[in-house]
Amino acid sequence: MLPLLAALALPAASRAEDRKAPDELVEIDGKKPFEIRPDRAYLLFRVKGKWFAPVFMRVPTAVEVEAYYAAKKAAFDKALPDLRKARDAALAKQAAAKGAKSDDDIPPEPSLATFDYHHPDVQNLQSINLGKTLEKGKDDRLMLIEAVPGSYVLYGAGNQNAMLACMCLGSVAFDAKAGEITDLGAVHVAIAWQKSDDPVLADETGLGASVNGHWVMPAMGVSPPAAGAPAPTSLAGKPIVAVQYRAVGKFVGPPVFNVNRLAPVPGILAYDRGAVIDARTGARVPDNY
Amino acid sequence: MLRSGFAFIAALAAAPAVAQTGLPDPAIIKVPDLSGSDAPAVVDNGWKYFFYHRENTTFAEAYADVADCYRFLAPAGWANVAIPRFIPWVERVPGERAATGYFEHSGLVGLAIGGMIEGTLTRRDRQAKMRRCMEPRGYTRYGVAEEVWENVAELPPEQGIAVQAKIASGPAWGGKVPVK
Numbered sequence: 001m002l003p004l005l006a007a008l009a010l011p012a013a014s015r016a017e018d019r020k021a022p023d024e025l026v027e028i029d030g031k032k033p034f035e036i037r038p039d040r041a042y043l044l045f046r047v048k049g050k051w052f053a054p055v056f057m058r059v060p061t062a063v064e065v066e067a068y069y070a071a072k073k074a075a076f077d078k079a080l081p082d083l084r085k086a087r088d089a090a091l092a093k094q095a096a097a098k099g100a101k102s103d104d105d106i107p108p109e110p111s112l113a114t115f116d117y118h119h120p121d122v123q124n125l126q127s128i129n130l131g132k133t134l135e136k137g138k139d140d141r142l143m144l145i146e147a148v149p150g151s152y153v154l155y156g157a158g159n160q161n162a163m164l165a166c167m168c169l170g171s172v173a174f175d176a177k178a179g180e181i182t183d184l185g186a187v188h189v190a191i192a193w194q195k196s197d198d199p200v201l202a203d204e205t206g207l208g209a210s211v212n213g214h215w216v217m218p219a220m221g222v223s224p225p226a227a228g229a230p231a232p233t234s235l236a237g238k239p240i241v242a243v244q245y246r247a248v249g250k251f252v253g254p255p256v257f258n259v260n261r262l263a264p265v266p267g268i269l270a271y272d273r274g275a276v277i278d279a280r281t282g283a284r285v286p287d288n289y
Numbered sequence: 290m291l292r293s294g295f296a297f298i299a300a301l302a303a304a305p306a307v308a309q310t311g312l313p314d315p316a317i318i319k320v321p322d323l324s325g326s327d328a329p330a331v332v333d334n335g336w337k338y339f340f341y342h343r344e345n346t347t348f349a350e351a352y353a354d355v356a357d358c359y360r361f362l363a364p365a366g367w368a369n370v371a372i373p374r375f376i377p378w379v380e381r382v383p384g385e386r387a388a389t390g391y392f393e394h395s396g397l398v399g400l401a402i403g404g405m406i407e408g409t410l411t412r413r414d415r416q417a418k419m420r421r422c423m424e425p426r427g428y429t430r431y432g433v434a435e436e437v438w439e440n441v442a443e444l445p446p447e448q449g450i451a452v453q454a455k456i457a458s459g460p461a462w463g464g465k466v467p468v469k
Contacts, residue, residue, distance in 0.1 A: 065377050112385070114385075119375035164370070213415075214366075257365050258414065
């Protein structure tokens with residue numbers, strides 16, 4: 001119950017003031033007419049399981065990265081006097097305490113490396129609203145997401161407002177082209193501490209309750225679409241292409257409550273102890289960070 | 290109380306200096322006294338407080354594994370896990386990744402509010418991260434007394450990594466933690 005109590009007591013900051021950026025992942029409502037936009041990609045997948053929504057990260061373009069770092073530097077320069085003032089005040093307080101034990105933090109020497117900056121112009125890490133489905137089944141949801149074209153990483157699991165766990169210890173990436181529906185197959189989710197009946201997640205679950213902290217730890221996996229699988233009737237005649245997954249090495253990002261790895265994907269993603277392996281070649285996949 | 294976020298990140302940013310100058314000498318690393326870890330109460334409580342061990346593992350191997358896993362331990366609070374957000378996916382400023390997302394204006398408030406409950410949750414997050422990172426590499430959890438674990442967890446990362454690597458590659462002790 002602790003995670004739930006904490007969630008109620010400390011709801012995720014909405015950061016509404018930061019959200020000037022366009023919504024990059026738009027859920028298509030199956031009850032409404034739908035036409036493919038030529039400037040958008042579409043992600044089609046079935047979510048098997050409850051509790052968590054997949055979180056996707058679009059790999060930013062070089063232009064976006066340059067703009068981010070320029071904006072971050074400008075924001076840091078502006079904040080620097082206040083950061084120095086806060087550090088000096090904390091150091092003075094520590095000195096006044098004359099060695100008494102304190103839990104107070106001493107901010108580090110201000111630097112661009114440790115300066116946190118929330119970029120308001122582009123938000124390429126985003127969750128899915130599982131309440132807006134193309135089709136809703138008894139035990140799963142069929143989702144169609146209108147997305148900015150590009151390369152995506154299945155980054156982790158969350159809810160609409162919070163990143164609960166990253167698949168930082170190994171995941172998959174894929175490309176999504178404009179004007180096409182990329183069929184991702186199924187995204188499997190379950191709570192990791194209990195054994196799942198889902199064979200995709202069987203070996204990644206049943207870990208015991210000690211893997212739960214602020215939130216229950218998610219287990220995740222994907223199963224690529226089966227060859228020749230029929231398209232949903234609502235998408236008949238639309239251009240659907242099967243996803244081409246590739247393994248993604250470990251990555252470190254903003255703090256998250258839990259870290260985990262995507263379940264192995266036969267022929268695509270494997271592990272050798274802590275190393276991520278490209279199952280197509282047998283080669284170790286380098287870390288991203 | 291677990292080491293605070295500011296101190297953790299600041300020290301973690303400094304940790305690579307150890308790697309660049311080579312491994313610390315295991316002969317001069319002091320490990321805590323683990324005798325008494327086989328007491329039933331310690332083993333039973335080991336799901337909260339544990340270190341790892343793996344047979345036939347060198348100090349260098351254990352150091353690499355523990356150091357790799359420490360990269361994921363930055364503490365999180367409800368205030369700093371908010372999405373959507375921007376991820377650059379490349380690092381242009383050395384040390385930036387270790388700190389990304391931590392020093393936000395409301396982050397420390399989010400970690401501080403909640404007091405004891407929040408501290409417990411932060412400790413559990415940390416242990417869960419270590420479990421998912423270390424156990425697939427073949428390491429096994431062994432319980433230790435609470436104060437032993439806390440003293441090591443509060444060390445600066447470069448020291449905590451070295452101590453846990455020496456423990457992980459040294460002789461086995463105590464009892465394996467039951468799965469729960």
